[in-house]
Amino acid sequence: MPVPFIERDHTADILMHVWGTTTEDLFSEAAGALFSIMFPSCKPGDAHQTFTLSADSHEALLGEFLSEILYYAEVECEGYASADVTIDGLTLKARLSGEPYDPAHHAGGTEVKGISRSGMKIEKTKRGYETDILFDV
Amino acid sequence: MIEGIQKAGPFEWEIPVGYTRGMRVPGRFFLSEELMPTLEHGALQQCANMATLPGIEKYALAMPDIHWGYGFPIGGVGAFGMEEGIISPGGVGFDINCGVRLIATPLTVEELGRIQPLLSHLFTKIPTGIGTKSPLKLTDQDLDVMMNEGASWAVNQGYGMACDITRCEEHGSLEGADAAHVSAKARARGRPQCGTLGAGNHFLEIQTVAEIFDPVAADAFGIRDGQVCVMIHCGSxxxxxxxxxxxxxxxxxxxKKxxxxxxxxxxxxxxxxxxxGEAYFSAMACAANYAWANRQMITHFTREVLAKQFSIDYDEMPLIYDVTHNVAKFEEHMIDGKKKKVCVHRKGATRAFGPGNHDLPPGCEEIGQPVLIPGSMGTSSFVLKGTQTAMEKTFGSTCHGAGRVLxxxxxxxxxDGGEIRDQLGLQGISVKATSNKVIAEEAPDAYKSSSEVVRVVHEAGLSLRVARLEPKGVIKG
Incomplete structure (x- = not known):
């Protein structure tokens, strides 16, 4: 199955174009793009996190969702491989799945410092919803 | 040549008001003809975007390492007046007070001997890469004092010497830090990471002084030909x-409000x-102080390794200087003939105060501030000195590094990371990294020539060459 995100050229950071058939898919695939940068060798496993977030717009919600993943990955020392997302209005519930991060086995990813709001605009298109996401690395 | 920009001097270009809607002042950037092909539309647009922000003084500026980032371009400098002006994390970045310091040693390259064992000891001593933790267990109260005091906190904890503080920009501590504006999440991330190098473009590099351009300034900074130095690049x-x-x-x-x-x-x-705005500044100052304490701890770990391996004393390894690359700070500058307090944002830019200014380290009052410019992996780094021209043209600012092109x-x-490691090895440069991938991402060919970027700031007078250092060994996360 083709990966629902592609990397676009950006000099300083990592720019991903992501799409999904629904906004929930889009958010889930955006998380997948983040996992591909940070945790290319992590698999779904025993490490789980669930959280709920609200924001003023879908773009702000997407930025906060991905930032929340960075937070949990760092404080819980976990590497994730999948995210289940449900969205009701501007409130999101997410469940992350992955494994404890072990530098000896999982090295090779790139640390993401933050999720930039530059150029993030969720648009409705023929294939669903799409946006660019700029990951500061 | 990108349309719509005008030449304003031998190395100076102007983005006129009107290039993008809402510009309050023109943009100005510094670039040689040789570097012009590296200029991206996106970076130019971001420089123009800066110029739309309320209270911006004189020009939206960019240094010759300008490249496309987010918010401000990398290399962007903007000063904002106290009455009309704003403060923006887009002019600072996520890695608040990402910065560089340079430590002198009494060693020569011959005395250094084989470098791989030294790199291995440093790599073991200094937590490096994603998921690594500090050997220190901080309480929330410890973290409060660290975020308030910066480098002094680390020295008071035994990580360094009192004289180190006088060799840091702002004495390694921004005033106005208030931990009340730092969230529980930020604290949870910060507590286990003090004294860690991090990943990505952060590094520790063993260098030798290969060329002295200005013997008087080099002497004042404590740099001599052939000397081994250690450069540390990391943030908050x-x-x-x-x-x-x-x-x-x-x-x-x-x-919106x-x-x-x-x-x-x-x-x-x-x-x-x-x-x-005040809440962001006081939280950002906490992160800036954390970064200074962090670099101070890594300095101590480095001295421990060198002292043990080469039987040298800590006071034979003084700090040459420490500069910040990503910060917003209150400074006084002469604007249209009047001294004015402004909030200077530097995002991928270095303060370069000229002679006679405040906050210059002891012995440098008539020389100017030491400015540290790291090269990319495998290329020269430079020590420069700040100038009066920088005070007049760029709010006392200069470039911060080579700047990416790839x-x-x-x-x-x-x-190929492995091939690059081998090529660097043939040049006498050893690399110890968590993976070959990070070597490929940070390869010399991915960056502009640091020598050309430094030539531009030297020729434009924004800072002047004092010494060139060559890499011998690097550790990367």
């Missing part, structure tokens, strides 16, 4: 990243005098 780790994330959300709401139109959501901002994905596609 997850604490700074989280503070930026937290405050972008609140400043985006604040921008104060009726500020944003050409880029990452330029979220608030008036300097607003509660939201995206990380292109670098990984076209460059």
């Amino acid at each position: 780790r997850g604490l700074g990243h989280q503070i930026c994330t937290d405050h972008i959300a609140s400043l985006e709401r604040a921008a 104060y009726g500020i139109s944003l050409p880029d959501p990452q330029l979220a901002c608030a008036p300097l005098t607003s509660p939201e 995206s990380r994905s292109q670098a990984k596609k076209h460059l």
Whole structure:
């Protein structure tokens, strides 16, 4: 199955174009793009996190969702491989799945410092919803 | 040549008002003809976007390492007046007070001997890469004092010497830090990471002084030909990243509240005098101080390794200087003949105060501030001195490094980390990294020539060459 995100050229950071058939898919695939940068060798496993977030717009919600993943990955020392997302209005519930991060086995990813709001605009298109996401690395 | 820009001097270019809607002042950037092909539309647009922000003084500036980032371009400098001006995390970045310091040693390259064992000891001693933790267990109270005091906190804990503090920009501590504006999440990320190098473009490099351009300044800075030095490049780790994330959300709401139109959501901002703007500044200052304490701890770990391996004393390894690359700070500058307090944002730019200014280290009062410019992996780094020209043209600012020309994905596609490691080895440069991928991403070919970037700031008078250092060994996360 083709990966629902592609990397676009950006000099300083990592720019991903992501799409999904629904906004929930889009958010889930955006998380997948983040996992591909940070945790290319992590698999779904025993490490789980669930959280709920609200924001003023879908773009702000997407930025906060991905930032929340960075937070949990760092404080819980976990590497994730999948995210289940449900969205009701501007409130999101997410469940992350992955494994404890072990530098000896999982090295090779790139640390993401933050999720930039530059150029993030969720648009409705023929294939669903799409946006660019700029990951500061 | 990109359309719409005008030449304003031998190395100076202007982006006129009107290049993008809402510009309040022109943009100005510094670049040689040789570097012009590296200039990207996106970077130019971001420089123009800076010029739309309320209270910006004189020019939206960019240094010759300008490249496309988010919010401000990398290499961007903007000064904002206290009454009309704003403060924005888009002018600072996620890695608050990412910066560089240079430590002298009494060793020569011959005395250094084989470098691989030294790199292995440093790699073991200094936590490096994703997921590594500090050997120190900080309480929340410890973290409060660290965020308030910066490098002094680390020295008081036994990580360094009192004289180190006088060799840091702002004495390694920004005034106005208030831990009340630092979230529980930022604290949770910061507590286990103090004294860690991090990943990505952060590094520790063993260098030798290969060329002295200005013997008087080099002597004042404590640099001599053939000397081994250690350069450390890192920032405020997850604490700074989280503070930026937290405050972008609140400043985006604040921008709407104060009726500020944003050409880029990452330029979220608030008036300097607003509660939201003050909250961001005091939290950002906490992260800046954390970063200074962090670099101070890594300095101590480095001295421990060198002292043990070469039987040298700590006081034979003085700090030459420490500069910040990503920060917003209150400074006084002469604007249209009047001294004015402004909030200077430097995002991928270095302060370069000229002779006679305040906050110069002892012995440098008549020389100017030491400026440290790291090269890319495998290329020269430079020590420069600040100038009066920088005070007049760029709010006392200069470049911060080489500046990327190749995206990380292109670098990984076209460059092989293992081959680069071998090539660098043939040049006498050893690399110890967590993976070959990080070597490819940070390869010399992914960056502009540091020598050319430094030539531009030297010729433009923004800072003057003092010494060139060559890499001998590097550790990367």
